[in-house]
Amino acid sequence: MRQPPTFGPQNGLTMPISDRSRELIHKYLEAHALPSEVVELEVLLSTDPDVAGAFAEAARLDSLLKNHFRKQQKIDQVAALLQTSEASSGKTGARTEADEPAAPAEPPRLTGSTFVRRLWEPTRPRRSLARSLAATARRWPWIAAALLLIATAASVWVLRRPGRDSFQLASGRVIVADRDVQHVPEGVLFAVAGGEIAVLQFSHGTRIELTPATRAVLLQAAGTCTVRLNSGGGKITVPGDRPVVRVETELGIVTGTDCRFSVEFTTALPGATAATERLELPRLVVSVERGSVTVERGGVRTTLSAGDERVFL
Amino acid sequence: MDPQAEYLKLLFGCELEIRAFIGSIIRDANDADDLFQEVALTLWKEFSRYDRSRPFGAWAQGIAGMKLMQRWDQTKRLPVVLSPEAIEAVSRAFDQTESPPSRRAEALEDCLKHLPEKSRQLLALRYERSLKIDEIAQELKATLDSIYQSLSRLRTRLQDCVNRRLSAHKMA
Numbered sequence: 397m398r399q400p401p402t403f404g405p406q407n408g409l410t411m412p413i414s415d416r417s418r419e420l421i422h423k424y425l426e427a428h429a430l431p432s433e434v435v436e437l438e439v440l441l442s443t444d445p446d447v448a449g450a451f452a453e454a455a456r457l458d459s460l461l462k463n464h465f466r467k468q469q470k471i472d473q474v475a476a477l478l479q480t481s482e483a484s485s486g487k488t489g490a491r492t493e494a495d496e497p498a499a500p501a502e503p504p505r506l507t508g509s510t511f512v513r514r515l516w517e518p519t520r521p522r523r524s525l526a527r528s529l530a531a532t533a534r535r536w537p538w539i540a541a542a543l544l545l546i547a548t549a550a551s552v553w554v555l556r557r558p559g560r561d562s563f564q565l566a567s568g569r570v571i572v573a574d575r576d577v578q579h580v581p582e583g584v585l586f587a588v589a590g591g592e593i594a595v596l597q598f599s600h601g602t603r604i605e606l607t608p609a610t611r612a613v614l615l616q617a618a619g620t621c622t623v624r625l626n627s628g629g630g631k632i633t634v635p636g637d638r639p640v641v642r643v644e645t646e647l648g649i650v651t652g653t654d655c656r657f658s659v660e661f662t663t664a665l666p667g668a669t670a671a672t673e674r675l676e677l678p679r680l681v682v683s684v685e686r687g688s689v690t691v692e693r694g695g696v697r698t699t700l701s702a703g704d705e706r707v708f709l
Numbered sequence: 710m711d712p713q714a715e716y717l718k719l720l721f722g723c724e725l726e727i728r729a730f731i732g733s734i735i736r737d738a739n740d741a742d743d744l745f746q747e748v749a750l751t752l753w754k755e756f757s758r759y760d761r762s763r764p765f766g767a768w769a770q771g772i773a774g775m776k777l778m779q780r781w782d783q784t785k786r787l788p789v790v791l792s793p794e795a796i797e798a799v800s801r802a803f804d805q806t807e808s809p810p811s812r813r814a815e816a817l818e819d820c821l822k823h824l825p826e827k828s829r830q831l832l833a834l835r836y837e838r839s840l841k842i843d844e845i846a847q848e849l850k851a852t853l854d855s856i857y858q859s860l861s862r863l864r865t866r867l868q869d870c871v872n873r874r875l876s877a878h879k880m881a
Binding site: 449 | 725726728729730732733736738739742743745746749790791792794795797798799801802803805806810813814817818821832833835836837838839841842857860861864865867868871872
């Protein structure tokens with residue numbers, strides 16, 4: 397039995413292919429074909445250019461669909477982030493305007509963009525400087541009490557927070573804003589200076605050995621220690637039952653616990669040398685010595701075990 | 710133009726097509742990714758020998774085909790499942806395309822907009838979350854065969870829609 401015309405290799409009208417050929421192509425692409433069916437498809441592909449054309453078309457569609465949905469996934473993630481940010485700024489606005497005079501009638505709003513809308517939000521009426529100072533003076537005792545409370549709470553938090561000394565430099569040189577440091581501050585970009593490996597020993601036993609010229613930011617949250625790697629790399633050792641270590645790069649996120657692995661993240665495109673003629677594409681190289689790590693990239697998770705090395709471009 | 714910049718421009722221009730070709734022969738996403746990287750490095754090493762009068766995509770595909778054949782193991786049939794003869798036939802078919810991948814992608818976007826929500830959700834499970842048919846069946850509490858049939862029908866429908874749009878564009 398023949399199907400209505402389908403399209404082959406030339407993207408024009410070609411001979412239709414049989415139901416069976418179509419079925420075999422779909423089964424193959426879904427990894428659903430039996431070994432005997434794969435052999436049957438092989439014969440059809442080798443002998444019938446229309447089947448080969450339909451196969452190429454189906455494979456292209458498969459690839460485009462993957463591409464489309466992965467792109468969509470990223471767009472959704474960004475949209476969710478924007479929505480969260482929009483919602484939180486909306487809440488802040490409501491709180492600060494609670495004790496202000498009533499807003500004037502709302503002007504017409506532009507539709508279609510959440511960003512445009514803000515331009516039309518009413519502005520608050522200005523108060524004179526004298527009135528502002530008088531109001532501040534009346535509130536002074538309350539302001540002082542609030543400041544005292546905040547200072548006390550901040551001191552308690554700084555003294556008690558877990559892993560306060562966790563960014564201790566054990567050996568090598570690390571610089572922050574052109575100054576050598578012994579403690580790497582959280583959330584601040586630092587670089588490994590000099591020609592030696594910089595070793596960061598964490599209070600919970602995790603050890604990070606960074607190669608010279610590495611640039612990164614360290615972050616800590618409950619149960620996770622994050623290294624945001626701008627460039628460079630090194631070896632990371634995470635003891636068992638310790639917080640998860642997460643290495644974030646533009647090409648993927650590496651996560652592991654109870655393991656030893658190394659990462660190398662190259663962003664630049666160094667010139668190819670005539671001797672080697674090798675292209676150094678931006679890449680992330682992950683190799684695992686002990687345990688296993690997960691590499692998440694474009695919505696796909698890959699688990700690497702001891703002995704594995706993988707290059708992500 | 711700097712050779713590296715020229716190379717990257719050419720490579721990115723046909724990346725989707727090369728990935729589709731490799732992905733059609735090697736069905737495991739990680740293995741396919743590995744081979745694409747290997748092909749990209751080989752292309753760069755051989756770039757000085759690239760004949761600029763020929764389309765870069767066809768040259769790249771030829772090298773990808775060669776790499777695929779090198780990996781074929783008659784006994785294990787993994788990661789390359791199809792025989793060298795079949796790979797060659799598929800490579801020829803990929804070579805004969807007329808529409809640039811970007812136009813195909815646009816046509817697909819249009820076609821997807823006209824799909825019912827339920828169909829889009831099914832495709833999202835398959836391609837966004839990379840679930841296999843049996844995992845989708847489990848998630849949707851449906852039979853394996855019904856999911857397989859639905860996906861096959863959907864792909865055929867999309868394929869026809871994309872081709873119709875490409876033909877219409879060509880006529881216009």
